[in-house]
Amino acid sequence: MMNIQKSHSLSGPVLLTILLFIAPLVMPTYWVILLSEILIMGLMAVSFNLLLGYTGLLSFGQGAFFGIGAYSAALMLQAGHENLFLILLAGMLVPLLAALVVGFFSVRLDEIFFAMITLGFGMLFFSIAHSWIDVTGGSDGLPVFALPGLNLFGVVQLTFYAPISMYYLIFVTVLICVCLLRMIVHSPFGLILKAMRENKQRVSYAGGNVRVLRIAAFAISGAFTGLAGVLFCLFNNMATPEFMHWSFSAKPVIMSVIGGTGVFLGPLFGAGVFFILEQIIIQFTENWMFFLGIVLVPIVLFFPEGVFGTLRNKFYKVAGRGLQPPSARGKRQKNEKGTV
Amino acid sequence: MEILLLNILNGLSWGMLLFLIAIGLTTVFGVMGVLNFAHGSLFMLGAYLCMQAMQYFDSFWFGLLVGPLCAVVIGVLVEKYLLKKVYNRDVSYQLLLTFAVLLILDDGVRMIWGSGYHIVEPPAILGGIISVAGQDYPVYRFFLIVIGPIIGGLLWSFFHFTKWGKIIRAASFDDIMAEGVGINVPLIYTAVFALGTWLAALGGALSAPQQSLIPSMGEKIIIESFIVVVVGGMGSFPGAFVGALVLGLLESFGTVFAGRMQMAIPYILLAAILLIRPNGLFRKGV
Numbered sequence: 144m145m146n147i148q149k150s151h152s153l154s155g156p157v158l159l160t161i162l163l164f165i166a167p168l169v170m171p172t173y174w175v176i177l178l179s180e181i182l183i184m185g186l187m188a189v190s191f192n193l194l195l196g197y198t199g200l201l202s203f204g205q206g207a208f209f210g211i212g213a214y215s216a217a218l219m220l221q222a223g224h225e226n227l228f229l230i231l232l233a234g235m236l237v238p239l240l241a242a243l244v245v246g247f248f249s250v251r252l253d254e255i256f257f258a259m260i261t262l263g264f265g266m267l268f269f270s271i272a273h274s275w276i277d278v279t280g281g282s283d284g285l286p287v288f289a290l291p292g293l294n295l296f297g298v299v300q301l302t303f304y305a306p307i308s309m310y311y312l313i314f315v316t317v318l319i320c321v322c323l324l325r326m327i328v329h330s331p332f333g334l335i336l337k338a339m340r341e342n343k344q345r346v347s348y349a350g351g352n353v354r355v356l357r358i359a360a361f362a363i364s365g366a367f368t369g370l371a372g373v374l375f376c377l378f379n380n381m382a383t384p385e386f387m388h389w390s391f392s393a394k395p396v397i398m399s400v401i402g403g404t405g406v407f408l409g410p411l412f413g414a415g416v417f418f419i420l421e422q423i424i425i426q427f428t429e430n431w432m433f434f435l436g437i438v439l440v441p442i443v444l445f446f447p448e449g450v451f452g453t454l455r456n457k458f459y460k461v462a463g464r465g466l467q468p469p470s471a472r473g474k475r476q477k478n479e480k481g482t483v
Numbered sequence: 484m485e486i487l488l489l490n491i492l493n494g495l496s497w498g499m500l501l502f503l504i505a506i507g508l509t510t511v512f513g514v515m516g517v518l519n520f521a522h523g524s525l526f527m528l529g530a531y532l533c534m535q536a537m538q539y540f541d542s543f544w545f546g547l548l549v550g551p552l553c554a555v556v557i558g559v560l561v562e563k564y565l566l567k568k569v570y571n572r573d574v575s576y577q578l579l580l581t582f583a584v585l586l587i588l589d590d591g592v593r594m595i596w597g598s599g600y601h602i603v604e605p606p607a608i609l610g611g612i613i614s615v616a617g618q619d620y621p622v623y624r625f626f627l628i629v630i631g632p633i634i635g636g637l638l639w640s641f642f643h644f645t646k647w648g649k650i651i652r653a654a655s656f657d658d659i660m661a662e663g664v665g666i667n668v669p670l671i672y673t674a675v676f677a678l679g680t681w682l683a684a685l686g687g688a689l690s691a692p693q694q695s696l697i698p699s700m701g702e703k704i705i706i707e708s709f710i711v712v713v714v715g716g717m718g719s720f721p722g723a724f725v726g727a728l729v730l731g732l733l734e735s736f737g738t739v740f741a742g743r744m745q746m747a748i749p750y751i752l753l754a755a756i757l758l759i760r761p762n763g764l765f766r767k768g769v
Contacts, residue, residue: 201575248758254574255518256761259713263753266706270747389706393582400579430594436586443580444568 156408160318167310179310181418182317183374184398188410189324190367191395196404197328198360199340203258203392204245204265208238208365210272210386212372217285217382218278227291231316234373235366241268242365243358250357262389269387284383287376303377313374320367321411327363328407336360368395401442403449412451485618490735492615496624498731499631500690504704505711505723506635507682513718514655514675517566518574520581522683523705524588527698529554529684530691531592534603543606543692551684557588558680562673570672585701593698605692623692630689632724634682639720651675655718710749714756716763725764 163182167175187209194200212234219230245264252260272279279285293301293312303309327333335356339346343353376382385391394417395410402413420438424431446453508522533550537543561584569576604610605623612619642648654661654671662668687701694700711730715722730749737745756763 195575201578203578248754252757252761255578255717256713256757258574258578259709260754260757262706263710263750263757267747267750267754270744270750274743274746276743390702396575396579397582400575404575430590432586433590433594436583436590439579439583439586440565443576443583444565447572447576 159408163314167307172306175306175310177418177422179306179313179378180375181415182313182411183371183378184394184418185411185414186317186320186374187368187371188395188398188402188414189321189408190364190371192399192404192407192410193324193328193336193360193364193367195396195399196406196409197333197340198336198357200250200357200361201254201258201396202261202361202364203389203396204261204263204268205364205368205395206387206389206392207245207265207268208242208368209372209375209391210268210382210384211238211241212369213376213382213386214272214279214285214372215369216373216376217287220287220289220291221285225289225291227293230291231370231373234376235370238369238372239362239366242362242369246358246361246365250354250361262392265387265392266389269384269389272384272387279382279384282384284381284385287380287382290377290380309378313378316370316374320370321408324367325407332356332359397439399449401439401450403446403452403455405448406452406455409449409451413449416450485615486739488615489618489620490739491732492620492624492628494732494735495728496627496693496731497735498728499627500686500693501704501707501711501731502631502635502724502727503686503689504683505708505715505727506638506720507679507686508708509712509715509718509720509723510682511676511679512712514651515566515570515672517570517577517581518709518712518717519679520578520705521561521584521588522581522679522708523701523703524585524592525554525558525680525683525701526687526690526704527592527696527701528557528588529687530603530696530700531596531601531687532684533688533691534601534696535596537603543603546603546691547685547688550688551681554684554687555677555681558684559673559677562676566676567669567672585705589698589701596696596698598698601696603691603696609692621693627689627693634685635720635724638682642720707749710753712763713753714763716765719763719765722763722765 163178166178170178187205191202191205194202194205215237216230216234219233224230245261249257249260249264273282275281290303292303301308303312328336335346335351339351339353339356346356347353372382372386375386398413398417399410400413401416402409402411404410406412420435421431424434428434442450448456504522504526507525508519511522512518529551531550532553533543533546535546536549536553537546540546540549565580565584566577569580605621609623609626611622613622613625614620640648642652650661650666651671651674653664654666654668658668661671707730711723711726713726714729715724715726730752733748733752734745737748
């Protein structure tokens, strides 16, 4: 039984990986660039969902770590560091440290209060990036002129100026990160995260240190989000304060809810839907936000598990194997109320 | 000395505007438990509708009366057909739904009135300038400083001394119990959301002569009113008043003592309050 479920749940991702590997070879350049962006934002959304879907924490400041990753890459490149691995590593470690600090202060709060404090911290980083002009370049952002290359075993020297080679850099990095995140989600640590989402008191009674576990989840999520930021900085040749603004932090929330927070790859799927939707809408009108809102409303109202999640649950029902889709979210209580 | 006085006046007038918006937000949260992301857009909508009504009838007072009422119609539709469905859902869905409403309203206004600036003249009686400590100061800001506490006081009396106010408070304490004693809770929710919308739109209409109108004007104020509400304590009336004053004054003085970093002040305040008093200044711990 266990084996059926495992092979079943892996065949989709493997197929997706193969498709994503082949796709740029047959696609026009414009779509390769679009697909690169989808993968980067998908990585951000998947690592964000480690918090929302698995730990039950709604972070509204995830853009801060994306931005910190992007800025650390841009600053390192400006300082003349050309080692790609070093840049990727720093782009994970610096956001990790920032997320440890923010998480240390934030995780004691829940629900809407957690959303508000992370929003506050995110906007704090935005203000710093916006005002500390000497280091961050202010609202203009930091441009990146020379992209780092990659020397493979002293034999092949790879550069990433062509969109297709940039795509494969992003593809490989995102693939590794998503595999790592999947391992985390399916590890005992991931199980405890889900347990905390359902009932943190019980985890606490059972001997789990809720605070430390939540900080760890927040830091891991921040580190991978930061790495997505590094990729975006290399892809976009730019790090700007906009990455840290709350409206940017709303993107992974939208993508996760579109895709489904209860499914591991749901947010990646949501990122794809988000960008493809944008491409379709801007062909007809400038006011793409208006139509994004129009599309979001029915998704929120009628797809409680996200589009991907709801469709998948339907599939499980039709397939009739009596399998419970893994990690589907339970019903939530109405949130706590205040007094006038 | 003059600088100090002017900063206090600026802080008070901005704070009073924040207060009007924050009480709508905090009332809706207190009764329904929904933090409304679109509240700033309703503020913006109020300003635009006031401007439009002014063009038809050539009177600011008429705009002030009609504009917010038109916004209330939209608010009621939003509550009845959208919000009602997510009261029992996770907080991320509520935020996202109201965020979708924000996108629709902001871009909708941009489609109707364009993305450029619009200016609204204050009425003649409030349009002048008076001298404060040797400096010219607009009369309209004094008007804002006075009108804020008046509206706040009226609302507070409404909630505490009238039957309807007491019913609303009952529904906010315990909706199931209220339903049990025969109160029509869904109707109360609609009414409260209408009230919140009216307050946001009234704030927008009142702010129209003081700032230029752009479709994104709601996005700045929604974050600041979130901060006011969290700092004051979610659902608390006096909290919103104190929070708005503190934030207004801090921002006004921030230009003096913090220079370029003044942008960060509201967020530092938010983080500090959430750490020291997670329930805000005026709300008892749960």
